[in-house]
Amino acid sequence: MTEPAQSRADFEARLRAIGAERYHDRHPFHVRLHGGHCTPDEVRAWVINRWQYQSRIPMKDAAFLSRVTDPDLRRIWRKRIEDHDGGRDEGGGLRRWLALARAVGLNPDYVASSVGVMPATRFAVDAYLRFVRDMPLLDAVAASLTELFAPKIHAQRIEGLLAHYDFADDSSLSYFRTRLTEAPEDVAFGLDYVLTHADTREKQDAAAAALIFKTDVLWAQLDALWHGYVDGHIPPGAWRPGEGMALWTH
């Protein structure tokens, strides 16, 4: 027998509890990064691998849009692609991420090529893209709700990086500052969508499972980073310190 649906408030509390327990702000790599304990090469490895996630986000949002029949939903959702891609002249989040790459001494063209990304990162990011392409739209929106917890980690990151690393300044960290205003708008819509459309216990369970899946996508990327660059087990083909550096730093 299926259980009755949870109330809106209880279901929201359930989703938030998933973040409190499983979001990647609790991962030891982020504690190390924000606490100033990463070596410059560990920071570079993070920037290179995280590019894979950033660069696929607009592709997963395009996959989502390609399945939406409601023009109102498409109109709201397409902002996400615009935030990351921006206009031809000013660019968007992706270009801001490459400014961070340059600030940590990497050649942005090397980072943008994704050549040095670890296999585990590719698999995790690809799993997210496929999930959004293949699963019910409600689950796909629910998976994006990790962004509920992102403003906190972005604020911690700005503070931690500014306090501990020479490369950190307003321009190199502009990606995170911009997300502080972009993400809350997206997530307010996404949360309302999920709370409204998950109107049976079965759909609520599926949405909660989607959010857990997404926290795993994020966590697994940092596990791989730790294994590769803190413990020193760099997989074949992945970036090795010294590769992909800018010819000059500023």
Ligand SMILES: O=C(O)c1cc(C(=O)O)c2c(n1)C(=O)C(=O)c1cc(C(=O)O)[nH]c1-2
């Ligand atoms: O720095 C982070 O910890 C972090 C996490 C997440 C997230 O929770 O998925 C996103 C972002 N940043 C981010 O910048 C971003 O644009 C973004 C989009 C999405 C998504 O699932 O659509 N998540 C995230």
